[in-house]
Amino acid sequence: MTVLVVGGGLSGLSTAMFMALHGAPPLLIERHPTTSVHPKARGQFPHVMEALRVAGVDEQVTAASPPDGEFRIIRAVSLNGPVLQEIMTESPDFSALSQAPWANVSQERMEPILVDRARELGADLRFNTELVSFEQHENGITARLRNLATGEEEETEVDYLVAADGHRSPIREKLGIELIGRGVLGEGTGTLFEADLGHRQVLCYLLNSDLPGGAGVLVSTDVPGRYAVGVSSTDSPKDWVQIIRTATGIPDLEPKVLDLPHGRSQTTHGVAERFSEGRIHLVGDAARLMPPTGAFGGNTAIMDGFHLAWKLAMVTRGEAGPGLLASHDPERRPYSKIIADQQLLLFSQRGRPDLADDPALPKPVQPVSALFFGCxxxxxxxxxxxxxxxxxxxxxxxxxxxxxxxxxxxxxxxxxxxxxxxxxxxxxxxxxxxxxxxxxxxxxxxxxxxxxxxxxxxxxxxxxxxxxxxxxxxxxxxxxxxxxxxxxxxxxxxx
Ligand SMILES: Cc1cc2nc3c(=O)[nH]c(=O)nc-3n(C[C@H](O)[C@H](O)[C@H](O)COP(=O)(O)OP(=O)(O)OC[C@H]3O[C@@H](n4cnc5c(N)ncnc54)[C@H](O)[C@@H]3O)c2cc1C
The missing domain is CATH 3.40.30.120 (Glutaredoxin)
Known part of the structure; x- marks a missing residue:
């Protein structure tokens, strides 16, 4: 039996790696020629490091983390202050609940680690390859793939399909699966830059009327001296240097704005109304979208793979009945709703005071360690x-x-x-x-x-x-x- 994983982000790569680990290496296709060139999701929680340890890549992830140091999360007018709120100065101490450490690797560095391990374990990963169309029928799925380097197309028959195709998820859309939630909460754009800011490890939510849209975010990456800045504006700002000076609070800073496509992003809250449709299973952003506040997006994407892969492996190897796969939805969807709601709550507290008094907002899960180890x-x-x-x-x-x-x-x-x-x-x-x-x-x-x-x-x-x-x-x-x-x-x- 064969499985096609569509999407080579954190959720798809994790699914492929863990399936291969359990003796059922799948085919994975990714339309980009390489893994992510943007840092995007950053940080691995201890329960995620436990899973990565099972695959034998935890030490690599720890080694790829920036050196230990203070990591602050603040709300401020600019990086140089005034600080409006110290949100977090160090990671919570979970040492009584797990022996695994926290790590702080970005998606840009994490994905190649997953690629190498998945291939080493036998998964067939094809970049530059797109899913053009698919049809689900009683006995499987017919998928049409296109090699974007050569333009060649091929049709393949698979038994199961994993939709790891990200926030827009063409697969979810084609299946007519709605996202249930608050919908789009904001839009923004951002860029990467390099500057000497004293190697600060920081995530700074900015409230500053001199920024486009009056708000933004500045976050260090795991490359010393490289930062990402984003603003709440749908127009592409022309003067990034001025924005970076405002965001850092250093009026004469001479940053180097990196020559990468400036990312446009939407902050969305929504959980797919179902995670499975017949032989097709949704993971990662295809299954849920949430504000980034709390950093569960990338972590939950990896864990989706961890939780789904053993089921797919046992079913395709004939060791379990196909019904086992239908447990993906009742197991991961309620959890996803809890996590997406908690990130929405943090988002309202950290960046959207206009939402903070909304009585319909969820109550905080207490203790917070339950979100990591107690669900x-x-x-x-x-x-x-x-x-x-x-x-x-x-x-x-x-x-x-x-x-x-x-x-x-x-x-x-x-x-x-x-x-x-x-x-x-x-x-x-x-x-x-x-x-x-x-x-x-x-x-x-x-x-x-x-x-x-x-x-x-x-x-x-x-x-x-x-x-x-x-x-x-x-x-x-x-x-x-x-x-x-x-x-x-x-x-x-x-x-
Ligand atoms: C700028 C930015 C910053 C972020 N920061 C954070 C953060 O700090 N913390 C956090 O937790 N989360 C963050 N996120 C969210 C986090 O990146 C996602 O939750 C996570 O990447 C989800 O992984 P995924 O594998 O589901 O999706 P993705 O990483 O989006 O991967 C989906 C992949 O599917 C591929 N694909 C789509 N359609 C097809 C097709 N038809 N054929 C082949 N391939 C296809 C896409 O090319 C893409 O590579 C951020 C996201 C962005 C954009």
Whole structure:
């Protein structure tokens, strides 16, 4: 069985890399000749670094991060002040919840790392190649591809298609899938420039009536001395030097404006009304659009690939029924809605005081660590505990170990629970009798009391964890038959 991934951004490359890791390398096409030449999304959260570690690229990502240093998020009239609000001066400390570090790599540097690893694992990545059209039929999808270097076209038959084709998503559009949300919140344009600003690592939301549109953003990139500036204006400003001087608050600055196409962007809030249509599955910006405030866009795009790839791999390898793929929508869409709403809330607080008093805005998720480690994937390929109240997140500092939540991080005598996860289904238990019940499940027998507490099981119990770290099932006592039933129910899942 074959899978075509359309789009070589973070979500498509992640899907291809993790599928290849799980033994089902797909074909990926990207219409651009190379990966992104703009820094775009920046920063990798610890739970994303955990996933990247499974693929063996975390150390490369850490090495590509700029040297440690202060990273400030401020609201200000200009970079040189006055500062209106210190939003964040350092990343939150999640060391009790994950052993993975934060990283600060831009999309421009991240994508080549994913490309190299996906190819190394056997994925067929073709740049300069566009999806021209597709037709879904009962047994698969007919896709017409065009090589943009030669103009040659070919038709190919695939079993599944992943729409990783970004914010405009021609695939989503053709399928008639609407985005549900507030729609376009603003438009802007921006450029990259180089200047000696003292290597500041900063994200500065600008409120300044001398800027076009009266507002903007200035952000450092991971190349020392290179910055991106954006303004809330739909017209392409002619005098970038003057804008940069206003944005930095340095009237005699002589910046070098880089000769790249000036990006136009829309700030949009909307989640696709469905993430799957038959054999086609949406990931990344094709599935949801949100303001960049909070930096979940790029991170969630990578995690979409992490969560979808094992399912695609097991289905195409004949190890799971096709129904498993229908769990993509009920698992990722509610989560996407939470994340998009929280970024909308931050957007209103940081850059749009006119929205901040809107009573219809969502309430903040507390604690904020829940957004990273505590969201639950319910309604999908998990077997909920009897009587599960169906709450969509929990405080990861008070882990319950309930099905649907990320398997809690617990330090063990040798390593941690996280070290044991990611390559396939894993059973964590205190009971040796669980060994060899299902040959395809890797069993780890643990005896640390912290493990039993965090996972809510007794030493005779067991917890089944999916390859994407999500708890699929648990039993408080010894229940080998239930384990077999649960394992089959997950693999043969039906909507
Ligand atoms: C200027 C800018 C700054 C941003 N800053 C941040 C930030 O600081 N933090 C953050 O979290 N997010 C940020 N984002 C958003 C972030 O970049 C996206 O959320 C993320 O890139 C989504 O990845 P993706 O793979 O879904 O989409 P994309 O990266 O957009 O990739 C989609 C790819 O599909 C390709 N494609 C489309 N149609 C076809 C076709 N028919 N055939 C072949 N290929 C096709 C496109 O060429 C594109 O490369 C920013 C975005 C922009 C534009």
């Amino acid at each position: 639950r994937q319910l309604g999908g390929a998990i077997i909920a505990d009897p009587g599960d109240p169906g709450d969509l997140w929990e405080d990861p500092a008070q882990p319950t170990g309930r099905p649907g939540v990320r398997a809690p991080y617990v330090k063990l005598r040798n390593g941690s629970t996280t070290d044991l996860l990611g390559r396939g289904f894993v059973l964590l238990t205190g009971y040796h009798a669980y060994r060899d019940i299902i040959a395809k499940i890797e069993v780890h027998v643990l005896d640390e009391p912290e493990f039993f507490r965090a996972y809510g099981i007794s030493p005779e119990g067991a917890t089944l964890v999916r390859p994407d770290f999500v708890i699929a099932w648990r039993s408080r006592g010894f229940a080998p038959e239930e384990l077999e039933k649960a394992w089959r129910a997950v693999l043969d899942w039906q909507a």
